[in-house]
Amino acid sequence: MEKIQEIIVATQNAGKVKEISQAMRHLPIKVLSLADCGTFPEPIENGGTFEENALLKARYYAALTGKPCLADDSGLEVDSLGKAPGVYSARYAGEHATDKENNHKLLQALAAMPEAKRTGRFRCVLALVESGDLHGFVLTTEGVCEGEILQQPRGEHGFGYDPLFFMPKLNKTLAEVTVEEKNQISHRGQALGKLVDKLQEYLK
Template sequence: MKIVLATHNQGKIREFKKAFAEIGWEAVPIADVADVPEPEETGHTFEENALIKAHYYAKAVNLPVLSDDSGIIADALGDRPGIYSARYAGVHGDDEANNRKLIEDLKPYTGDKRKGRYVCVTALAWPDGRELTAEGTCEGIIRDFYKGKGGFGYDPLFYLPQYGKTMAELPMEEKNKISHRGRALKALLAKLKEMK
């Protein structure tokens, strides 16, 4: 079975390819299959945005497509940045500006009030309209200083008390096991196996 990955992120591509190889599926990035413009993410939840992308590309390439949508949620900020995580400071993908804005917005809060989580929803859509989704979360504390050089996005701020490290300090293999994306992918693969 062949599946198309709706991402250009090399880290995600490696992770997804490895996971699908374990169940005997060949996973190929969208760039290897078609030159299709990205759809507008108009959903109001991670799941809606993941499904928008999966269905859009499945229709375009006539193959099953896996997509994901993820972000960070600070409890004290009423579920923000949420679906706007990648463009929280205004410009899509400006990690430094997004991190600075989150630090600024969380200034009034200390201790347990800085709790938050990473959320990821993976979505698999077939050209005939069938779909499958799964969610993964990773709980932690959003700190106001950076630690660690690994990962990307908010990882240097996201502290995992049970590990005594930020997400950016974890080796990639370990991060993939406990991350929101790793958990969402594992849950999706479990659902896929049940369908067989």
């Protein structure tokens, strides 16, 4: 593998790009967003797992941009809902659902659920590929963050289900912590930490 000098973050989500840029700020790698490279059609995410979808997206955008790409697939697994919404987290309430619509559907699904059965976790898999080639360099990492689903949102930061995801140890939701705090404790933060550690070894 050649030394990676820049990485395309394969997402249209500005919040994710900000988190990833913050986590990788000490690496000699320029972090770019898809918006920096042009306008591209989105791939069809038909993987059955977070890892399959992350690799699918990373390879798709690497092939289009000709640059190393980092993609993530992450979502919420609620125990009492059979680990739903899972890989469908971003489109839980429909193909182009907003965060508000997804949160509303989740609250409805858990409306009659007692507090003890509102446990769940955020899971994230990051996939970094050097090219769109199936046989090219691949690096994957995973992070998991355990918590509970509140009955109403709290906090102004974050995105997605963050305002509903409560962490008892912190007595806060993921929407009530700073980006720096989130990178230390969240599912994506954990996966990013592992990725940064591995990249530092490759870049030596």
